[in-house]
Amino acid sequence: MDIAILGRIGYDLYSEEPHVPLPRARRFSRYLGGSSANMAVGLSRLGANVGIVSCLGNDSLSQFLIDYLNEAKVDTSRVQTRPGYLPSLCLTEVSPPDRFPQVFYRHNAVDTLLATAPGDLEYVSSAKMFITNGTSLCASPSREATYLALERAHQAGCRVVFDVDFRAMSWPSPAEAGLAVRLALPFIDVLIGNQPELMLVAGEPTLEAATEKLRSLPMLVSKLGEQGTRVWTGDKSVFLPPYKVDVCTTIGAGDGFASGFLYALLQDLPVEECLHYGNAAAAIVVSRLSCSEAMPTMAEVQALLSEQRKPAEPAR
Numbered sequence: 212m213d214i215a216i217l218g219r220i221g222y223d224l225y226s227e228e229p230h231v232p233l234p235r236a237r238r239f240s241r242y243l244g245g246s247s248a249n250m251a252v253g254l255s256r257l258g259a260n261v262g263i264v265s266c267l268g269n270d271s272l273s274q275f276l277i278d279y280l281n282e283a284k285v286d287t288s289r290v291q292t293r294p295g296y297l298p299s300l301c302l303t304e305v306s307p308p309d310r311f312p313q314v315f316y317r318h319n320a321v322d323t324l325l326a327t328a329p330g331d332l333e334y335v336s337s338a339k340m341f342i343t344n345g346t347s348l349c350a351s352p353s354r355e356a357t358y359l360a361l362e363r364a365h366q367a368g369c370r371v372v373f374d375v376d377f378r379a380m381s382w383p384s385p386a387e388a389g390l391a392v393r394l395a396l397p398f399i400d401v402l403i404g405n406q407p408e409l410m411l412v413a414g415e416p417t418l419e420a421a422t423e424k425l426r427s428l429p430m431l432v433s434k435l436g437e438q439g440t441r442v443w444t445g446d447k448s449v450f451l452p453p454y455k456v457d458v459c460t461t462i463g464a465g466d467g468f469a470s471g472f473l474y475a476l477l478q479d480l481p482v483e484e485c486l487h488y489g490n491a492a493a494a495i496v497v498s499r500l501s502c503s504e505a506m507p508t509m510a511e512v513q514a515l516l517s518e519q520r521k522p523a524e525p526a527r
Contacts, residue, residue: 212260212261212262212286212334212337212338212339213259213260213261213338213339213340213477214254214259214260214261214262214338214339214340214341214342214473214477215261215262215263215264215334215335215337215338215340215341215342215364215369216247216250216251216254216261216262216263216264216341216342216343217247217263217264217265217325217335217341217342217343217347217356217357217360218245218246218247218248218263218264218265218322218342218343218344218346218347219245219246219247219248219265219299219320219322219346219347220243220245220247220248220263220265220267220276220277220280220290220298220322221243221244221245221248221276221298221299221300221301221322222241222243222244222272222275222276222298222299222300222301223241223242223243223244223300223301223303223501223502223503224239224240224241224242224300224301224302224303225239225240225242225303225305225460225500225501226238226239226302226303226304226305227239227240227305228305229305229306229307230305230306230307231304231306232304232306233302233303233304233312233314236304239302240500240501241275242501242502242503242504243275243276243279243280243502243503243504244301244502244503245298245299245322246344246346246374246376246465246466247263247265247342247343247344247346247347248263248265248276248280248285248503249463249466249467249470249502249503249506250342250374250466250469250470250473251263251280251283251285252279252280252283252285252503252506253466253467253469253470253471253492253503253506253507254470254473254474255283255284255285256283256470256506256507256508256509257470257471257474257492257507257508257509257512258474258509259474259477260286261284261285261286262285262286262287262288262289262334262338263280263285263286263287263289263290264289264290264325264327264331264334264335264360265289265290265291265322265325266290266291266292266293266321266322266323266324266325266353267290267291267292267293267298267321267322268292268293268294268295268296268297268298268321269292269293269294269295270297272297272298272300273292273297273298273321276298277290279503283503289330289331289334291324291325291326293321293324296319296320296321296324297319297320297321298320298321298322299315299316299317299320299321299322300315300316301313301314301315301316302314303460303462305459305460305500307458307459307460308458309458309461311460311461311462313462315378315380315381317380317381322346322347322353323349323350323351323352323353324352324353325347325352325353325356325357326352326353326355326356327356327359327360331356331360332359332360332363335360335363335364335369336363336364336366336367336369337367338364338369339369339370339477340369340370340371340372340473340476340477341360341361341364341369341370341371341372342372342373342374342469342473343357343360343361343372343373343374344373344374344375344376345373345374345375345376345377345378345388345391345392345408346376346378346381348388348391348392348395349378349381349382349388349391350381354391357395358394358395361373361395361398361399362398364398365397365398365399370400370401370476371398371399371400371401372399372400372401372403372469372473373392373395373399373401373402373403374403374404374465374469375392375402375403375404375405375408375409375411375412376408376465377404377407377408377411385411386414388411389411389412389413389414392411392412393412393414396412396428399428400428400429400430401428401429401430401431401432401473401476402425402428402430402431402432403432403434403465403469403472404432404433404434405433405434405435405436405465406418406433406434406435406436409421409422409425409431409433412425413425418433422443425443426443426445426446429444430442430443430444430482431443431444432472434465434468437453438452438453439451439452439453439490440453440468440472440486440489440490442482442485442486444482449482449483449486449523449524450523450524451483451486451487451490451523451524452490452521453490453493453494454490454491454493454494454515454519455494455519456494456495456497456498457498458497458498459497459498459499459500460497460499460500460501461497462501462502463496463497463501463502463503463505464493464496464497465493466496466502466506467489467492467493467494467495467496467497467502467505467506467507468489468490468492468493469489470489470492470506471485471488471489471490471491471492471493471507471512472485472486472488472489472492473485473489474488475487475488475489483522483523486523487516487520487523488512488516491507491512491515491516491519492506492507492512494515495507495511495512495515
């Protein structure tokens, strides 16, 4: 694998009735969801050879999810099966441009039952890049499996990427989530998070203080929403504003950004170029409904780059 990803594969239902509050919505479309699965699809569409380590049930929804990943050319040979358990479910209201409330059902979700075997750890450590996120740390045994995979990938010299992906419903408290991620920091080469997530991980009340504490990491990626993105490498940073599109839904923007950014990073492109790929992919995703099916191809990313490309702010 170019990239091994460990984490949640989920089932998403998006309302087909724009601006209808979720309690009154009656028509929904189904999609593959989950940050890890979305990134797997996004990276595969861009041309990376991607595999996912996860856990699903033996139900019809799990079958839909595994079929979708296989069709997206994501290797699913390391997706475990736990009969009797279900994937998490997410319902989303679609009220552009800025209202997308979600309801999650994650009681005993099957992804939290992931237990890595020696073969899974070998699979992870043989990849060029290993990606996981905070949701994988929310419960046992997936928490211990994730720490083991992080440790093994780091020891093997993989580039280790961690997306904070904080979901409040998965944790007893934000403080517990922050602590769980801090314990993983020694293994991480690239940390990705939005402003609240970076403050949560650092245990600081401001983004500035959090950034100062986390800049000791080899690479810190700060997602600033509609303002753009900033990447810190040591004492230097590069900032790029977002690409302009009409917003359909902002759900999945972070997964789209990560897919574009990490694909470019896999190619050893300069940080500024990685930001262009990430911001362009994110813009395409927010212009479409859903996360997984909204992930762009390389041709679509390159088309947007040629239309709107502007230089990033120089490193400082």
